[in-house]
Every structure is written in C-alpha cells, then in structure tokens.
Amino acid sequence: MNIIHVEEEVKEESIHYPRMSLKDLVYYFVIVAVLFFLFMWIGNWGNYLEPVSPISTSIGDLYKVTFILAGIIFSLFEGAIVYFIIKFWDRGRGR
Amino acid sequence: MSVMKKLEWVTIIGAIAIFIYLGTISGILTYQLNTPQVAAQGDSNDNYITIKVIAQQFFWTFIYPNGTQSTVLHIKVNQLYKLEMQSKDVVHGFFIPSLGYQFDVFPNYITVMYIRFTQPGTYPVYCAQYCGPGHYTMTTEIVVTD
Numbered sequence: 066m067n068i069i070h071v072e073e074e075v076k077e078e079s080i081h082y083p084r085m086s087l088k089d090l091v092y093y094f095v096i097v098a099v100l101f102f103l104f105m106w107i108g109n110w111g112n113y114l115e116p117v118s119p120i121s122t123s124i125g126d127l128y129k130v131t132f133i134l135a136g137i138i139f140s141l142f143e144g145a146i147v148y149f150i151i152k153f154w155d156r157g158r159g160r
Numbered sequence: 161m162s163v164m165k166k167l168e169w170v171t172i173i174g175a176i177a178i179f180i181y182l183g184t185i186s187g188i189l190t191y192q193l194n195t196p197q198v199a200a201q202g203d204s205n206d207n208y209i210t211i212k213v214i215a216q217q218f219f220w221t222f223i224y225p226n227g228t229q230s231t232v233l234h235i236k237v238n239q240l241y242k243l244e245m246q247s248k249d250v251v252h253g254f255f256i257p258s259l260g261y262q263f264d265v266f267p268n269y270i271t272v273m274y275i276r277f278t279q280p281g282t283y284p285v286y287c288a289q290y291c292g293p294g295h296y297t298m299t300t301e302i303v304v305t306d
Contacts, residue, residue, distance in 0.1 A: 117258050130182070
C-alpha cells in the first residue's frame with residue numbers, strides 16, 4: 066500500500082516525456098494537412114447553399130465557419146491517430 | 161509548468177473559445193434570422209407583401225393579396241414577402257432546401273416567415289414533418305421571376 070502511495074506522489078517534473086523530433090513533427094503536420102484538404106474537398110470547401118437569398122447567404126456563411134473549424138479539429142485528432150499508427154506500427158523488430 | 165501541461169491547457173481553452181465563438185454567432189443569426197431587416201438585407205425597400213399559406217393533407221395553397229389562389233408560389237425576385245402560414249389539419253413543415261431552413265406549420269396558429277430571393281429560378285418546397293400516408297407527395301415549388 067505504501068509503495069502505491071509513493072508512486073502516486075511522483076512529481077510531474079520527474080516524468081520523462083519523449084520529445085518529437087523535427088522529422089516527426091513534419092510527418093505529423095503533413096498528415097494533418099492532407100486530412101484537412103480531403104475534409105474540405107469532400108465537403109465542397111464548406112459551400113453548402115447557393116446565395117439565392119440574404120438569409121441563405123447568412124446560413125451558408127455560418128455553415129462554412131462551422132465546417133472549417135470542424136475540419137481543423139478533425140484533422141488534428143485524426144492526424145494524431147494516423148501518425149501514431151504509422152509511427153508505432155509493429156514491423157516485427159521485436160520490443 | 162511542463163510543455164505537456166501547457167498543451168493540455170491550450171486544448172481546453174481552445175475548445176472553450178471555439179464553442180463560445182460558434183455559440184455566439186449562431187445565437188445572433190438565429191435570433192435575427194426571421195426578421196424583415198435580415199431578409200431585406202442589401203435592399204432599402206423592406207416593404208413586404210403578405211401571402212397566406214394554407215397547409216393541408218397533402219398539398220399547399222397560396223393565397224395572394226388580391227384573393228387569387230395557387231398551389232405553386234409565384235413571387236418576384238428581390239421583393240420581400242411575408243408568409244403567414246397555417247395548417248388546416250395536422251402539423252406540417254414548410255421546408256425550402258435552397259434557403260437552408262424550415263418552419264413548422266400548426267393548426268390554429270399563424271407561423272410567420274419572411275423570404276426574399278435575389279436570383280430568379282424554381283425552388284422546390286417539401287413538407288418536413290410527417291403528416292400522414294401521403295406526406296412524401298406534399299411538395300410544391302416557388303417560382304421566382306424577374
């Protein structure tokens with residue numbers, strides 16, 4: 066019980082977080098950029114409504130803002146998943 | 161504070177900021193959406209023409225100010241219209257996909273909707289509330305002419 070208690074008190078500063086190399090960062094952001102491009106392309110770049118009325122224009126603008134923000138969040142998180150899959154793929158080199 | 165902790169806070173605060181921003185602009189637009197001022201945006205003439213819309217299973221009837229009736233809505237481009245919609249039987253939904261929004265139409269209650277088209281054309285209208293076995297046939301058109 067004491068051992069568990071001591072482990073819980075390990076300070077955050079003492080935890081070693083592996084840093085991403087520049088190459089890893091470049092890979093990650095390339096994946097994010099590709100996913101963002103695909104998201105926007107499939108979604109017709111956020112163009113949902115034809116501007117046939119002032120109201121449809123306003124709704125279309127709101128949709129576009131929401132779509133772009135959703136695209137950014139989607140690509141960041143999905144990009145991380147894809148990056149992790151590629152980075153930590155089991156290539157049979159042992160552990 | 162470690163880099164990871166900072167990233168965690170950036171994620172939390174960033175998500176909150178995005179939701180506040182989206183909520184604010186959505187709220188303002190939704191609040192102002194169905195007003196003659198927004199519908200007439202960019203046009204100094206915000207005098208509207210009132211057209212009564214009667215919904216019943218399974219068709220729409222439009223009654224113009226001069227008393228004439230039709231099952232297809234004929235309007236002029238760049239003119240602001242006020243639709244006073246009422247149902248004769250059950251709840252219906254007046255949905256114009258080209259505008260991106262709809263209004264429910266109830267019995268014994270007048271739903272007001274402002275529309276103004278800036279481009280001539282023919283725009284489909286669907287009933288967007290299940291109103292009976294012929295619901296899928298309850299369609300019409302808005303014909304916008306110069």
